[in-house]
Amino acid sequence: xxxxxxEIATADTYDLSVIIxxxxxxxxxxxxxxxxxxxxxxxxxxxxVLVVDDSSKDRTIGIVEEIAGQNGNVRLIxxxxxxxxxxxxxxxxxxxxxxxxxxxxxxFSHPPELIPRFYEAVRDGADIAIGSRYMKGGDIEQWxxxxxxxxxxxxxxxxxxxxxxxxxxxxxxxxxxxVVAGAPLAPRGxxxxxxxxxxxxxxxxxxxPFVFKDREEGTSKLRLDTxxxxxxxxxxIARFTGTRRAGxxxxxxxxxxxxxxxxxxxxxxxxxxxxxxxxxAGLYYLVSAAIAIExxxxxxxxxxxxxxxxxxxxxxxxxxxxxxLSFQAVSVGGLAINMxxxxxxxxxxxxxxxxxxxxxxxxxxxxxxxxxxxxxxKTR
Numbered sequence: 001x002x003x004x005x006x007e008i009a010t011a012d013t014y015d016l017s018v019i020i021x022x023x024x025x026x027x028x029x030x031x032x033x034x035x036x037x038x039x040x041x042x043x044x045x046x047x048x049v050l051v052v053d054d055s056s057k058d059r060t061i062g063i064v065e066e067i068a069g070q071n072g073n074v075r076l077i078x079x080x081x082x083x084x085x086x087x088x089x090x091x092x093x094x095x096x097x098x099x100x101x102x103x104x105x106x107x108f109s110h111p112p113e114l115i116p117r118f119y120e121a122v123r124d125g126a127d128i129a130i131g132s133r134y135m136k137g138g139d140i141e142q143w144x145x146x147x148x149x150x151x152x153x154x155x156x157x158x159x160x161x162x163x164x165x166x167x168x169x170x171x172x173x174x175x176x177x178x179v180v181a182g183a184p185l186a187p188r189g190x191x192x193x194x195x196x197x198x199x200x201x202x203x204x205x206x207x208x209p210f211v212f213k214d215r216e217e218g219t220s221k222l223r224l225d226t227x228x229x230x231x232x233x234x235x236x237i238a239r240f241t242g243t244r245r246a247g248x249x250x251x252x253x254x255x256x257x258x259x260x261x262x263x264x265x266x267x268x269x270x271x272x273x274x275x276x277x278x279x280x281a282g283l284y285y286l287v288s289a290a291i292a293i294e295x296x297x298x299x300x301x302x303x304x305x306x307x308x309x310x311x312x313x314x315x316x317x318x319x320x321x322x323x324x325l326s327f328q329a330v331s332v333g334g335l336a337i338n339m340x341x342x343x344x345x346x347x348x349x350x351x352x353x354x355x356x357x358x359x360x361x362x363x364x365x366x367x368x369x370x371x372x373x374x375x376x377x378k379t380r
Contacts, residue, residue: 014073016040016047016119016174017096018104021088025106026059033067033074035112036104040073043116048073050096052088055080085171086187086195093180102174103192109213110172117208118174127179127202130165130193131172137209138167154191154230161237161249162197163373166207169194169230176202186236189229198237198249258308259369262300270296293335301327309377326376333371334364 018036022029033049040047051064053076061078068074077095079088089103100122104110110131121129132138134155140148151169158168169191179200187195196202241249270292277288301324305313313323338360345356 014048014098015045016100016102016115017092017098018047018049018102018115019089019092019096020049020051020104020106021054021085021092022051022056022060022064022106023054023083023085024056024058024060026056026063028106028108029060030063030067032104032106032108032112033064033071035108036115037071037073039112039115043119045116045119047115048075048097050075050077050092052077052079052092052095054083054085054088084188085190086192089192090180090185090187090195093177096177099177100174101177101180103171105171111210111213114172114208114210121206121208122174122176126204126206127176128196128200128205129174130167130205130207131170131210132165132167132207133170133210133212135166135207135209138211140212142214143212157230157234158191158194161194161234161252163252163370164248165197165205168197172210175200184240186233186240188233191230191233194230194233194237198247199240255308255373256369259304259372260365262303262308263365263368265303266296266300269299297328297331298324300331304372304377309373312377323376327372330368330371330376334368337367338364 020029020032020036029051033051036047036049039045049071051074053061053064055061055078061076064074064076068076075095077091079091092103093101100119102115102118104112104115114131118129118131133140133151140151143151154169155167159165162168170193171190173193173196175196179202180196183196183200185195185199237249241247241253244250273292273295274285274288277283277291278285281288283291304327305320305323314320338357341360341363342353342356345351345359346353349356351359
């Protein structure tokens with residue numbers, strides 16, 4: 001784990017530093033530097049272009065050196081060891097000469113014309129501005145199905161840690177220097193934004209939709225070990241958060257645990273009422289079960305509203321009724337999911353019914369939490 005140090009040069013400082021990590025990008029590097037400088041010219045941003053290269057074997061280094069010789073705002077850092085995109089970006093954070101740091105790929109998959117929007121978002125108060133492919137207005141072009149599935153899976157996994165961020169694995173983002181300066185970043189792989197979100201010191205973020213375009217020239221560097229690095233990175237962030245017991249990931253874990261405890265209380269309410277209404281009140285057991293299920297849902301809603309998601313609730317009576325109806329619908333959906341999973345695993349796949357039911361409960365819990373988190377108690 002490396003603690004990022006500030007290494008601002010005493011020479012010129014800029015409004016914005018655009019960090020471009022590279023490895024064998026001779027087909028794209030001149031064009032992307034030119035496009036970024038044109039954005040600076042049109043927008044009036046006094047910016048620098050910082051190319052951080054992982055000892056490319058092609059002509060990338062020579063091309064950048066030639067451009068830097070003609071443009072005072074272009075610099076090159078050549079890294080000799082510990083290669084990797086995330087490591088390159090972190091080194092760029094330390095060597096940049098501005099207080100706002102923009103990360104962009106060299107292959108035009110990230111549109112440079114959006115750089116002013118990122119700059120303005122951070123300048124206006126956001127700690128991080130994130131380019132999102134998955135919010136309204138965002139999209140992905142020319143990606144094969146396999147890559148889409150992998151990306152969606154990685155994004156879904158990341159949203160478990162950062163549920164408010166629609167694209168936590170985006171490589172297109174801007175960040176305020178103090179978010180990463182001194183932060184115990186442990187960069188690996190390609191998902192540097194996850195590291196910034198997990199270990200950086202931030203409070204606010206904005207998302208900017210963009211259309212991701214597959215690289216126009218060169219070869220994609222996505223490999224199996226990239227996915228393994230990502231899983232290890234997520235585990236590292238989880239461990240860091242658990243040790244530190246602070247930050248957005250920890251806050252989310254607290255909500256998940258509370259949601260689970262509330263669900264456990266609902267089981268006791270359900271079982272107790274089922275027994276009391278059937279054995280003591282003498283009701284038909286199916287009638288008792290219906291009443292017990294509904295009252296356990298009411299119990300769960302009340303506790304989640306006043307305890308689990310208390311920071312997200314609107315105290316107005318009308319909004320509380322809306323939340324209850326939403327929670328009711330989600331709970332019914334969770335029950336249906338549990339039954340479907342139980343049937344598919346037990347009757348179709350031949351899994352022992354108690355194991356199948358346990359899997360169904362887990363899947364239903366994930367459904368209930370995620371849908372309620374993003375809709376019933378959506379952050380205001």
